[in-house]
Amino acid sequence: MFFLKRICILLFFFFFVLSINAQDKNKTIPLKKIFQNIEKQHHVIFNYIDVEIEKIILLPPKNNLSLNEKIKYLQKKTNLSFDTINNQFITVFDKKKPELIKICGYVFNKNEKTPLENANIHFNNGNNTITDKNGYFELQKQNSNEIAISYIGFATQKIIVKENQFKDCITVYLEQDMAVLENIITNHYLTSGIAKKTDGAFEIKPKKLGILPGLIEADVLQAMQQIPGINSADESVASINVRGGTHDQNLFLWNGIKMYQTGHFFGLISAFNPNLAHTVSIYKNGSSPFYGESVSSVVDISSNSNDFEKNNFSAGINMINADVYSKFKISNNGFIEISARRSITDWVQTPTYKNYFNKAFQNTTIINETNSKNTNYSDDSSFFFYDATLKYSQKIGQKDHLILDFIIINDKINVLQSNSVNNLIQSEKNTLYQNNFGGSLSWKRFWNKTNRSTINIYSSLYELEAQQNKIEANQTVKQENEVLDTGIKIENFHKINSKFSFRNGYQFNEISTINLDEVNNPQFYRKNKNVLRNHAFIMEGKFNDSISRLNINSGLRLNYIEQFNKYIFEPRLQFNYGITSNLNFEILGEVKSQNSFQIIDLQKDYLGIEKRRWILANNTTIPIQRSKQVAVSFSYTKNNWLLSVENFYKKVTGINSSGQGFQNQLEFIKINGEYTVVGTEIVLQKKVNHFISWISYTYNDNNYYFPKFVVPVFSNNFELDHVVSWAGIYEKENLKLALGSKWYSGRPRTSLQSDELDISNPIIDYNSPNENHLKSFLQFNFSTTYKWKDTKETQYRIGFSVLNLLNKKNEINEFYRVNTVLNTSEKVKTFALQRTPNISFRVNF
Structure with a gap:
């Protein structure tokens, strides 16, 4: 009896489970869900109009049925029509509605005559499809005869299909788009x-x-x-x-x-x-071979715009300068762009100006190392600057574009200094002018969709003139530095196919420098002029495959310097590979050279402020500077996170000690050497809605090597062993806020072995160069802007910033010099800006 009861219970549960399974199997689901299940199982794609199927719910076909059997089942249950194309695309439509006209066709690459798979085909009303591996598509016409065919890297083509073309398939050839995709x-x-x-x-x-x-x-x-x-x-x-x-x-x-x-x-x-x-x-590295004349970075500022937008005018002012900007059309395909900016410092002395002025001239108060006495100067100064630009841009027909650019930069200062030493008044009147004029004429020719040429003729004139008048001594010291750089650059661009492009070109430039020193009492006159002419032949190939995520730019620049009869080969490399959609690997490398650079004859030149002069290499005592760089980096981006790690190696040869800003025992020595840098740069960044925060860390091991100096290897003057930056930024609609900080370990400094001087031979007794460091630097900065519009669409923007928010006294330089009056060594300290506010206001019409 017990056994029969157990059997009955088991049978009850068995049939109960079967009943449940049967109910699950008989459960109805939306037709759209059925389509999705079939797509996964049979690897097909259904094309349908949502409104025609959204209300249809039925029992799904059995999984063990074939694709054709499932289609027949759905046709019977729904009364819909199913058309299969190439065994992959299944078009679904309501057969009760008037019969729809079908359009079919093939899409090909015009240059290579190959089919384009996954090209987008769509009507204006939104009905769309894609091409298969054979470039084939089929689409139902609905209330429109115009279709658009688009494909990445190709120009979109719109076609009006005539009624007599509906019976036969059309053939479309897409042309490659000359616009290079922004690879970011x-x-x-x-x-x-x-x-x-x-x-x-x-x-x-x-x-x-x-x-x-x-x-x-x-x-x-x-x-x-x-x-x-x-x-x-x-x-x-x-x-x-x-x-x-x-x-x-x-x-x-x-x-x-x-x-x-x-x-x-x-x-x-x-x-x-x-x-x-x-x-x-x-x-920072891996620049194009079309960039020459540098051994470090390239900063290419371009105001060229192909957009012929509406007329624009804006004006702004802050606590240092005021500016205006205007862009207006002169024809349907031409415009003129003008900008001008001028300081207001000779009209009003704002707190911002005063802090900047104190920063620039702070060494007029010198701390005496031996007796801590102050030597005070009084200054009566005037200062102003301005800059202006002019651009004329004109498209001529469909293939030519002419651009004319001018720029002028100007600074001027007058300083009257009076100094009281041992009850004797000494006065000096100093003036300094600094200008840079530039102009260029550029012509672009678009020969066809795959080829264009550019010719650029340019000239740059730099002038620096300083005059120092020692009134009591009746002495005038005049110094000048002038650079004239003129040249022409020709570039041809060839797009071979959708993945590969090639550029070649030629560049010629002539650089001349003039350095003048003149003294009236005692009479002295020296003027040096040097000229160098350089020819460069350039080749560069680019491979860009967005599917495999591989980008390679490789090029060569061959320089020929006439005066030295010297050839210099400069290979360049940019290699970027997307290991995954989130992880990126990059290698950058370059070899570069430079013929013009700056030196410092005496730290007191040009008022002790702008003391650098441009000179040219002579290939003997002043060699050509050459650099080699290589960097390897990884970057990871996902869910608005960014992590970037880059390791680099850099070596620059041919440097001269007079160009490194030494203010120790090497200040008056002119010897040649090199420096080598090894380092790491890390960035971690996160974006959450309207807030973004990042922190970066940089490590540098930067050392000089001067083989003819007693201590040949020591730290570079510009070495910052460790640098850490942080920022938190909030941007929402018209309001922007930013708070950030920068910390870095102190710069190298040279200390004294003894502060005592020999009166008969007052020479400062230094320790080894750069054997010590200043204290670390820490600064917090803040800024905010807000913009709004009035009823006439005029835009206004106001901004406020504070540099050195905590007003920390950061020492950024320290050196010693001899005071011949007091026969002592004097320590000169330079400090960063004090807390410096600034306010700006701008209006844009």
């Missing part, structure tokens, strides 16, 4: 408007630039210092050091014109109007 690793690097590209460049769009700590305007040279490996240890944009190099080793181009002056107010303000530039490309 990340398009929100540090802030909006900065992108890291697959060719190793950092691209800044000033008009789209978000906000960075301490900046209320899109100052390019200030913004680039946020990028790891780019620093200015003395806070000057005229002393930007990229991976340990000096400022003059960077190539600054403005619309193809080499600029020899990059800063106003002795480097505290960028010389390039931030409201003008459209694109700025920065290469």
Whole structure:
């Protein structure tokens, strides 16, 4: 009996489970879900109109049925029509509705005559499909005869299909698009408007630039210092050091014109109007062979725009300068663009100006090392600067484009100094002028869809003139430095196919420098003029495969210097491979050379402020500078996270000690040497909605090697062993806020063995060069901007920033010099900016 009960219970549960399974199997589901299940099982694609099937619910066909059996089942149950194309695409439509006309066709690459798979085909009403591996498509016509065919890397083509063409398939040939795709690793690097590209460049769009700590305007040279490996240890944009190099080793181009002056107010303000530039490309390594004459970075500033937009006018003012900008059409295909900026410092002395002025002239108060007495100077000074640009752009027909550019940068200062020493009054009147004029004429010719040529003729004139009048001594000292750089560059671009392109070209430039020294009492006159002419033959090939995520740019620049009868080969490489969609691997390498650079004859030249002079190599006592660089990096991006790690090696030979800014026992010695840098740069960044935060770390081991010096190897003057930057940025609609900090270990310094001087031979007794370091640097910066529009669509923007928010006294330089009056050694300390506020206001019509 017990056994029979157990059997009955088991049978009950068995039939109960069967009943449940039967109910599950008989469960109805939406037709769209059935289509999705069939697509996964049989690897087909259903094309249908949602509104025709969204209300249909039925029992799914059995899984063990074939595809054709399932289609027949669905036809019977739904009364829909199913048309199968190439055993892959199944078109579904309501057969009760009027019969729809079908359009079929093939899409091919026009140059290679090969089919294009996955090309997009769509009507204006939204009905669309894609081509198969044979380039074939089939689509139902609905209330429109116009279809658009598009494919990545090719120009979109629109076709009106005539009624008599519906019976036969059409053939479409797409032409490759000349516009090169923007290959971006990340398009929100540090802030909006900065992108890291697959060719190793950092691209800044000033008009789209978000906000960075301490900046209320899109100052390019200030913004680039946020990028790891780019620093200015003395806070000057005229002393930007990229991976340990000096400022003059960077190539600054403005619309193809080499600029020899990059800063106003002795480097505290960028010389390039931030409201003008459209694109700025920065290469720390792996630059194109079309860039020459530098052994460090390249900063290519381009205000060229192909957009002939509506007329535009804007004006702005801050606590240092005021500016205006205007762009207006002169024809359907032509426009003129004008910008001008001028300091207001000779009209009103704002707190910002006073802090900048104190920073530039702070060494007029000198701390005596031996008795701590102060030697005070009184100053009566006037200072102003301005810059202006003019662009004329005109398209001629469909194939020609003519662009004319002019730029002028000007600084002027007058200083009257009086000094009281031992009750004797000594007075000096000093003047300094600094100018950079530039002009270029560019012509572009689009021969066809795959070939274009560019010819650029340019000239750049740099002038620096300083005059020092010692009134009591009736002595006038005059110094001049002039650089004239003229040249022509020819470039041809050839697009071989959708993946490979080739560029070749020729560049010629002539550089002349003049250096003059003149003294009236005692009489002295010296004037040196040097000229170098360089020919460069350039080749570059680019391979870009978006499917395999492989990008390779490789090129060669062959320089020939007439005066030296010397050839210099400069290979370049950019290799970028996407290991996965999130992980990227990059190798950059280059060999470069430079014939023009700056030296410092005496630290007191040019008022002790702008003391650098441009000279040319002579291939003997002043060699050509040459560099080798290689970098390997990984970057990972996912869920708005970015992690980038880059290791690099850099070696520069042919440097002269007089160009390195020594203020120790090497100050008056002119010897040649080299420096080597090994380092790592790391960036970690996260974006959450409207907030982005990042932290970066840079390590540098940077050493000189001067074989003819007693101590041949020692730390580079611009070595910053460790640099850490952090920022938190909030951007939502019209409000932007940024708070950030920068910390770095102190610069190298040279200490004294003894502070006592021999009166008969007052020479400072130093320890080994750069054997010590200054204290570490720490600074917090803040900035915010807000913009709004009125009813007439006029846009207003107000900004506020504070540099050195905590007002920390950071020492950025220290050296010693002899006081011949007191027969003592004097320690001179230079400090960073004090807490410096700034306010800006801008209106855009």
